[in-house]
Amino acid sequence: MVKTPDRFDPTQTVQTPETERDAGTAARTPAPAAAAPKGVDLPKASRPRRRVTVRRLTEHPQFYLTAPSPCPYLPGRMERKVFTHLVGNRAEGLNDLLTQSGFRRSQNIAYRPSCEGCRGCISVRVRVDDFQWTKSLKRVLRNHAALERKERPALPSSEQYSVFRAYLDSRHAEGGMADMTVLDYAMMVEDTHVETRIFEYREPGTRRSRGDLLACALTDILADGLSMVYSFCEPEAESTGLGTFMLLDHIERAQALDLPYVYLGYWVDGSDKMAYKARFQPQEHLTSKGWITVPPS
Secondary structure, eight states: OOOOOOOTTTOHHHHHHHHOOGTOOOOSOOOOOOOOOOOOOOOOOOOOOOOOOOOSSSSSOEEEEEEOOOSSSSTEEEOOEEEEEEEOOTHHHHHHHHHHTTOOEEEEEEEOOTTOOOOEEEEEEEETOOOOHHHHHHHHHTTTTOOEEEEEEEEOOHHHHHHHHHHHHHHTTTSSSOOOHHHHHHHHHHHHHSSSSEEEEEEOOOOSSSSOOEEEEEEESSEEEEEEEEEEEHHHTTTHHHHHHHHHHHHHHHHHTTOOEEEEEEEEOOOGGGGGGGOOOOOEETTTEEEEEEOOO
């Protein structure tokens, strides 16, 4: 059964930021949390230590803070997330604002780490206009030049799920997404109130049939760039650099759309899972002083 968000009781205590610009500092007080999409661990938060003013919000989003849970990137650490719902007519603009403020989207939830005593998760975006095409990256492009990319509406298919399932079983068999069913996958793709596309990458087809599906990337189209929400590929194809190719293809697509950035999510110093992101330069990191260009490490 697909999980759905808990119903919020307006009589309960919630954090109510005054403006959308407070998104970066909102939700310092824990509040009742919603059930999370698969792969985003948003456990129910503890009761707030103090009460705050309660009012219904029509123009401004409500933010919630999760209870601590084990960090998936740094052993021995605990993580918390601040999150809000992306629904209604204002979801697209809010998603743009929050992405620029370091949030990520999963289904109709925008979230960001908000861990006590740790700022290890750094939001990263690649500048596409002056992207540095190294010899190795150009080689990846050449090696996958025959693949066919189709940009489609955010609609799931059984073919996509087959590739997704193989990817999870190979790479994340012990992770939080390991038990995702075809219905969970459909929700991951379809449950969006913003402009979302799914990029399909296939082997060359013939006049009579399409080529085999090798990889997909679920991507949000933002006002200032492309945000790669989630990507996956056939395990056998991953060793050829297909994951790198998808990211490079998004950089080229952003250039074609005259968008300045490709958002890559979080980079964590010391996490092997995140190390690959340092290959794509120049890139900007979100700091307390805003987005700054960071030289290669």
